Amino acid sequence: MSAVASPPVLKVQGLKKSYGAIQAVDGVSFEVRPGEIFGVIGPNGSGKTTMFNSVLGQISPDAGSIELNGESITGLSPLELNRRGVGRTFQTLQVFGKMSVRDNLLVAAQEHQGSLFSRLFAPGDSGLGGQADALIDLFRIRHVAEQPAGSLSYGQQKLVDIAMAFMSEPDLVLLDEPCAGVNPSLVGGISVLLKQLNRERRSSFVVIEHNMDFVMDLCHRILVMVEGRVLAIGTPDEIRANKQVLDAYLGN
Numbered sequence: 001m002s003a004v005a006s007p008p009v010l011k012v013q014g015l016k017k018s019y020g021a022i023q024a025v026d027g028v029s030f031e032v033r034p035g036e037i038f039g040v041i042g043p044n045g046s047g048k049t050t051m052f053n054s055v056l057g058q059i060s061p062d063a064g065s066i067e068l069n070g071e072s073i074t075g076l077s078p079l080e081l082n083r084r085g086v087g088r089t090f091q092t093l094q095v096f097g098k099m100s101v102r103d104n105l106l107v108a109a110q111e112h113q114g115s116l117f118s119r120l121f122a123p124g125d126s127g128l129g130g131q132a133d134a135l136i137d138l139f140r141i142r143h144v145a146e147q148p149a150g151s152l153s154y155g156q157q158k159l160v161d162i163a164m165a166f167m168s169e170p171d172l173v174l175l176d177e178p179c180a181g182v183n184p185s186l187v188g189g190i191s192v193l194l195k196q197l198n199r200e201r202r203s204s205f206v207v208i209e210h211n212m213d214f215v216m217d218l219c220h221r222i223l224v225m226v227e228g229r230v231l232a233i234g235t236p237d238e239i240r241a242n243k244q245v246l247d248a249y250l251g252n
C-alpha cells in the first residue's frame with residue numbers, strides 16, 4: 001500500500017496584482033509543506049507584502065489561486081481565513097496599549113473565533129485563559145502579563161504581538177518582518193521561540209524578513225522575490241550559493 005502524501009499547507013499559483021502601471025506581483029507560484037518554515041526575501045518594493053496580503057484576503061489579487069491544505073481559499077476574507085487556521089502578524093504592532101498583556105492575548109483569540117465586538121468590550125476569559133498562560137510562559141512574559149501592553153519595551157510588545165497570532169492554534173502563520181525594529185539581542189530569542197512553536201505545535205510559517213542571518217538560521221526553504229517575480233526557491237545553502245540571487249540581491 002503506498003503512502004498518501006499530505007497536500008501542501010499552502011499552495012499559491014500564478015498570483016498577480018497590479019497597482020495601475022505597477023505590476024507588484026507578477027505570476028508568483030510556490031508551495032509550503034506541512035511543518036515547514038518558509039522564508040520570503042527580496043529587495044524593497046519586490047512585492048513581498050502585496051503577495052502576503054493577497055494570500056491573507058486583505059487585498060484581491062487580479063489572477064491566481066490559493067489553496068490551504070488542498071482546499072481553495074482564493075477570495076476568502078481575513079476572518080474566514082482565521083477560522084480555517086491561518087494566523088498572521090503585521091509589520092506594525094497590533095497590541096492595545098491600555099489593555100494588559102494577558103487581555104491582549106484573550107482578545108486576539110476571541111477575534112479569531114469571530115466575535116466582531118470583542119475589541120469593544122473588556123474581554124472575558126471565554127475558556128481561553130489556559131492557552132494564554134501557556135503562551136505567556138513560552139514567551140517568558142509572565143512578569144509583565146498583568147501590565148498594560150503599552151508600558152512594555154518595543155521588543156516585549158513585539159513578543160506579545162507574535163504570541164497573539166498563536167492564540168487561535170493556527171496550522172499556518174504568516175509573519176511580516178518579525179524582527180523589524182527589534183533590538184539585535186532579542187532577534188536570536190525570537191528565532192528560538194519560533195523554532196520551538198514550529199516543533200511543538202507543528203504549525204507551518206511563512207516569514208517575510210530583511211534580517212538575512214535570522215532568515216538563513218530559521219527557515220527550511222526560502223523564496224527570493226525580485227520585481228514581483230520568483231527569482232529562486234531553495235534551502236538556505238542553495239540560496240546563498242545561487243549566482244542570480246547574489247547578483248540581484250544578496251551580493252549588493
Ligand SMILES: Nc1ncnc2c1ncn2[C@@H]1O[C@H](COP(=O)(O)OP(=O)(O)OP(=O)(O)O)[C@@H](O)[C@H]1O
Pocket residue numbers: 019022023024042043044045046047048049050051
Ligand atoms: N496600495 C498600493 N498602491 C500603489 N502601489 C503600491 C501599493 N502597495 C504596494 N505598491 C507598490 O507595489 C510594489 C510592491 O510593494 P510591496 O510593498 O509589496 O513590496 P515589498 O517587497 O513588501 O517591500 P518592503 O520590503 O519595502 O516592505 C512597490 O512598487 C510598491 O510601491
